[in-house]
Amino acid sequence: MGDSASSTLEGSIDAVVFDYDDTLADTLPARVEAMRLTFAEVGLLDDPGEFVETMRGSPYRPVFDEMTSALGWDLDLMAVYLRHYWSKGPGFVYLFDGVREMLDTLQQRGMTMGILTSKSHDILVEGRRAGTVVEAEQLGIDGHITYIVGFEDVTHHKPHPEGLERLMARMAVTPTRTLVVGDSWSDVEVAKKGGCWSCLATWGLNDPTEQISRASPDFTAGTPAQLLSLLA
DSSP: OOOTTOSOOTTOOSEEEEOOBTTTEEOHHHHHHHHHHHHHHHTOOSOHHHHHHHTTTSOSHHHHHHHHHHHTOOOOHHHHHHHHHTTOOTTSOEEOTTHHHHHHHHHHTTOEEEEEOSSOSSEEETTEEESHHHHHHHHTOTTTOOEEEOGGGOSSOTTSTHHHHHHHHHHTOOGGGEEEEESSHHHHHHHHHHTOEEEEEOTTOSOOHHHHHHHOOSEEESSHHHHHHHTO
16 A cells, blocks of 8 residues: 555554554464364374464464364364363463553554454353453553454454454544554455555564565564554
8 A cells, every 4th residue: 555665654543453463462382282282182183383374364263164074073173272272371472572662652642553353352262251352451451452353253354354444443543544563464465455554563473574475565563663663
């Protein structure tokens, strides 16, 4: 949408829509461990780390359903994964360095902020409350993020713009004054389809080359501080 050579958005942004996993919070160790336990429980030999990386930016349920259907299993693999993920102990999930300070600064500037994620928003797993809203509370950022749209809130998931459009409507902002920030091609693609600006956040990526080349974002930010500079 914009000029990727430009250094800032020159104060033209009213709202920032963040992806959650690998953008605000480092949840990769928790996801890989939950996937390892899931595969071990059902006897799948796939590499959990490779699977999680391959699925970056995409929801798990459609792929899980395809896997079990192909194998002829009468099994809700997503339910198994969620049970393992949300049974994790403390210390598996934390904010990336600089994220809290970034959110503090944006809040002080009066920026409206939301989360658009392929993760569940607010669900029950075996009677326990779970979802992005729970981790946001645990990480102490629930006061910064007013609006969340997750997997169960939409029919069509990223990179389809349904969730983004729903989030912008709730935030009462326009696409041309909204910046979407995420770590994957699907975050950039949903921004494009929704008519928003896009920024690929590379601070959670070991090697951002593939995502950058696949996504062609308006901007990239290697640290949360760089994102703040972009919004200066």
